[in-house]
Amino acid sequence: MPDDRPTAVAAPGPAAEPGVVVVAATPIGDPDDASPRLRHWLATADVVAAEDTRRLRRLTRTLGIEVSGRVVAHHEHNETGGAAELLDVVRAGRSVLVVTDAGMPTVSDPGFRLVAAAAEAGLPVSVVPGPSAVLAALAVSGLPTDRFAFDGFLPRKQGERGRALEALRTEPRTTVLFEAPHRLAEMLTHAAQVLGPDRRVAVCRELTKTYEEVRRGTLAELAAWARDATVLGEITVVLEGAHPGPARTPEDLVAVVAEREQAGLRTKEAVAEVAAAHGVRKNALYDAVIAARRP
Structure with a gap:
């Protein structure tokens, strides 16, 4: 049932x-x-x-x-x-x-x-x-640690790297970067050209390892060291922030425009980029560039 x-x-x-x-x-x-x-x-x-x-x-x-x-x-x-x-x-x-x-x-x-x-x-x-390589390098750099930024690896191409460095020209915070050892000298040399040779920097190599090394100095000093040395290992770079200073005139920026042109930009493009980065009038900077080229 x-x-x-x-x-x-x-x-x-x-x-x-x-x-x-x-x-x-x-x-x-x-x-x-x-x-x-x-x-x-x-x-x-x-x-x-x-x-x-x-x-x-x-x-x-x-x-x-x-x-x-x-x-x-x-x-x-x-x-x-x-x-x-x-x-x-x-x-x-x-x-x-x-x-x-x-x-x-x-x-x-x-x-x-x-x-x-x-x-x-x-x-x-x-x-x-x-x-953390970022915090370890920052701690031993001897540079201000109260405010900092991390930008990783800068671009490899010169023009793109130049634009990235231009953005750091007025950055007040300490900046931490990574870099490959075979590109270190070129990067520091380029940074000295864009940011000025007296900007302080620390290059930290092989942190926590047997051959740990920390080099401190100006961009010009460490660029010269890196060009003459055989640099190996993992590299972390700590860059001093910008100090407030007098505003740059269009005449001061003519060389920066020339550098952007060498990187492949046309004159008007270079002028627009540099003027925006430094807060100057585009027409005034263009006039200064043309005046500098007159015999």
Whole structure:
């Protein structure tokens, strides 16, 4: 005889709590700078998203840590496409640890797109603070630290780099930059031309490593040093902010216009760019440029 009683249906369980994206700073040189929390997350995270998986393995071997989770490559070439898969891991209630080769993810390193996507999706994001080349260089530079800016790597092309340096001409804050060792002399020489030879600067090399070196002086002095030296290793540059001074006249800026022209701009384009950067009238600067060319 059929049972006419209603069939009991199990009530749906509560939705799984989301996991977490953890961005963690790794040593910039000395492995002993690895924090206890970094060690914990390396050993326990469900997924470790690393900028370079080989460097990750080298670090964990040095630290004596065995990674229990899945290791995936997460770098500038796959960061956008890989973020969705990593967020699915977090939605399923598991943890994703993001590490780069050195320092804090998202700061001139992969991780920003994933963190931004997680924040937009309302998923938890946590941080394991630690080593930072930016803050380490700033701390030992001897330059003001109360207000500072970080500009990463300046453009490689001379014209684009010149425009970036022009923007720093009146920047009052200390500025921290990264630079490749083989471009350091060229960059410092260009900076001395645009910002003036007496602007103070510190060049920090191989911070926390065996051959750590900090050179302090003017742009002219360190440009000369870099031209004559064999500079190797990771380079962080700390540049003094601009000091208030008398306004520059159009006649003062004729040489700056000539530099922009040498970088490939037409005269009118160069004049417009320099006039806007220095707050002078475009017509007055153009007249000064033409007058300087008259015999």
